[in-house]
Structures are given as structure tokens and as C-alpha cells.
Amino acid sequence: MAWIFLFVAGVGEMFGMLFLKLSEGFKKRGPSLLALLSGAASFYFLSLSLKELPIGTAYGIWTGIGSVGTVLLGIFIFKENVSVSRIGFILCIIAGVVGLKLVS
Incomplete structure (x- = not known):
């Protein structure tokens, strides 16, 4: 279950950043609330x-999922x-995440 929780956490990080962008500096109430809840x-x-x-x-994996997803x-x-x-560096992050998973 820990790996599932970690994946969900990474997706939450990704959507938190999406809603943070949509909040326009916490000026929009709905996206601001969603950013806080996602985080x-x-x-x-x-x-x-x-x-x-x-x-x-x-x-490392949490930030990798959040970074690549964002x-x-x-x-x-x-x-x-x-x-x-840019695509090359995204692939480097993915390789690092996979590597961390393999050695755990």
C-alpha cells in the first residue's frame, strides 16, 4: 500500500501546482481552496x-512524480x-524515479 499512497501523494502534488497556477496568486477562491486541499x-x-x-x-519519488506531472x-x-x-530532462527525472524504486 505504501507505493500506492506515494503515487497518490505525487498526483496530489501535481494537481496542487495546477490549482495554484489557476488561483492567480490566491486571488481566485475556488482554485485557491483546491490548491490547499490538494497540497x-x-x-x-x-x-x-x-x-x-x-x-x-x-x-525523491514524490517530487519526481509532482515535477514530471506538473x-x-x-x-x-x-x-x-x-x-x-526539456523532454530529455523529463526523461532524466523519470529515470531517477525508476532507479529509486528499483533500489528500494
Whole structure:
């Protein structure tokens, strides 16, 4: 279950960042509330995963899921720049996350 909790925490981090962007500096109430709730849920599920997983592994994977997911949301929702180097660095993050999973 720890790995499922960690994945949910990473997705919560990703959506927290999405809603933070949509809140326009906490000026919009709905997205602001969703950003706070997503962030709280993310921390909660991360804390559940830490009962079984090493902190370094869990934190690295949590931030990796959040980072890659947020970049992809930016590309697909906000039409942010896509370049070969950007995709290459995303693949490096994914490789690091997979590597952490394999050694845990």
C-alpha cells in the first residue's frame, strides 16, 4: 500500500501546482481552496507512505512524480514550450524515479 499512497501523494502534488497556477496568486477562491486541499492531501498520503518507505526514496519519488506531472500539465493545458532538451530532462527525472524504486 505504501507505493500506492506515494503515487497518490505525487498526483496530489501535481494537481496542487495546477490549482495554484489557476488561483492567480490566491486571488481566485475556488482554485485557491483546491490548491490547499490538494497540497494537504498530498502531504497526508506522503506521510502514510513514510510508515514503510525510506524517507529519501519516498521524497525523491514524490517530487519526481509532482515535477514530471506538473511539466506535462503545463505543456498540455497551458501550452508551455516543448523542446528536445526539456523532454530529455523529463526523461532524466523519470529515470531517477525508476532507479529509486528499483533500489528500494
